[in-house]
Amino acid sequence: MIRIGLAGYGNLGKGVEQAIKKCADMSLEAVFTRRDPSSLELASDTPAVSMSEISKWQDKIDVLILCGGSATDLPEQGPELASMFNTVDSFDTHARIPEYFESVNYKALEGDHLSLISCGWDPGLFSLSRVLFNSILPDGQDYTFWGKGVSQGHSDAIRRIPGVLDARQYTIPSEDAIKAASSKDRPQLTTREKHRRECYVAVEDGADKTLIEKTIVDMPNYFADYDTTVNFISLEELKSEHGGLPHGGFVIRNGETSENTTQVAQLSLKLDSNPEFTASVLTAYARAIYRMSQQGRRGAVTVFDIPVGLLSPMSAADLRKDYL
């Protein structure tokens, strides 16, 4: 059994707890939290442990999956925990990945451990597909579409408007743009052409809906560059119909292998739950990190460095026989 630890118990951590239940070769040994451990309601009989005790668990955990956020948690936790454990995280602040990689790599080498950074689906599977497709089709054009999915940041931006009780924003890729991305023309597509934004908003009694709608659709950076539709619904309907966290998207590489010979490769994801899927990716990669650490690999790595066969519980011989 591969002994997994969890650092953080939000949506992502809960997803990992679920994912491990589907993996016969893994056990969840402990959930580490900065909250009062007794306040955690776990969905398994795993012990909840104070983060301050984590260093005592180094001999009991094969891979620690970090489920904190990229803004403030991971920049600090990532390197620190990499010095004590093999780790997997989903650090997703794209611009800061090189510097994060260096600091985790340094600490992991110092502590004689192996750490996978920036795993999940974007960054993660989308990144992997872009590199795979670009390597095969060097002469071509990349397209990425996101959605249909909930954007937490955009939902929050709506919630801050006076008179708004709650809101949910969906990013929706344009079917026409997806089609165009696979066409022989390889068009340049603008932000507005690729996605539209759909908002579901519950407001206070007597709120000025016209003003709220205008405030949303004109909001710079968030909505002004998109076709945005605003639907006012009741708070009850918002909670019952829009309580999930669906997401997904498309990575498309449209290339030419010779004059006028077009080849299109595409990865698509359609996810009922963004955090549960991300968690399942982290869990599968934790298996690979365990194996690579057993083989002697140390330092920081990314999804680009990991042979896909190591993600599977099956042996290499069985994979060749049944999946090649």
Next chain:
Amino acid sequence: MIRIGLAGYGNLGKGVEQAIKKCADMSLEAVFTRRDPSSLELASDTPAVSMSEISKWQDKIDVLILCGGSATDLPEQGPELASMFNTVDSFDTHARIPEYFESVNYKALEGDHLSLISCGWDPGLFSLSRVLFNSILPDGQDYTFWGKGVSQGHSDAIRRIPGVLDARQYTIPSEDAIKAASSKDRPQLTTREKHRRECYVAVEDGADKTLIEKTIVDMPNYFADYDTTVNFISLEELKSEHGGLPHGGFVIRNGETSENTTQVAQLSLKLDSNPEFTASVLTAYARAIYRMSQQGRRGAVTVFDIPVGLLSPMSAADLRKDYL
């Protein structure tokens, strides 16, 4: 520069010759053939060399790409050439892959070389996606669809019918079945439900079209289990409108991460030229094989064993910065 050699110069070999032109870090050093080398009309100024001379090229080739067929060429050439060169091949007789792997592995180890077997898109990218998706979504259902694409075997079967001059058969995946494969129901789909077959047939003057059509649609193994449509067209139209070798397909994994939470991952390919795309896959993987051989890896490997980052001409640091 990575020095590439080609063994065989059919459609696949010609595709590799094209693919190498798109790769600034690779050069095509020689094309080896069992035909009279002077009879080959190459699309580059590469020397054509008799296969009987190949052993003299061991110091001049970093990776040899084998472009022979799986039925008779590769079972013999694969192990033999693996003893002399690092190799990449597209062996695709699924049932014989384990035994082929063993014989190539033995000879590659004996000759101190590294060989990638069964590369391309199926086996190859489709296999890779199945393992990736299954590892992330262990609780789910796999679906594979092929096409729209030309099936050489089915086209040949039609050509053998008396009165037929030439024919082209397209395998076409059902849109409804693809949609169903991504639905919450995860239906079992029969062969007939998943694909239909479309035939374009040129016949001799005065041939009995009704009989030919009946012979096609009732043909056991090839057509009887499918909805098949037969279109009679002129030989000229067949050559002008159906001369390409398009193909493609879909690998879909439809899984659950928790009760009633459905997650769907899909790889799709839409290819104007099956041999050129396959060739581009082999060429990108040849880069990885060169690097892994430099790192000391020996024996036989599959796409499951190769980190995707090694396929790219970019450095690991640049990939992290620009693609993660």
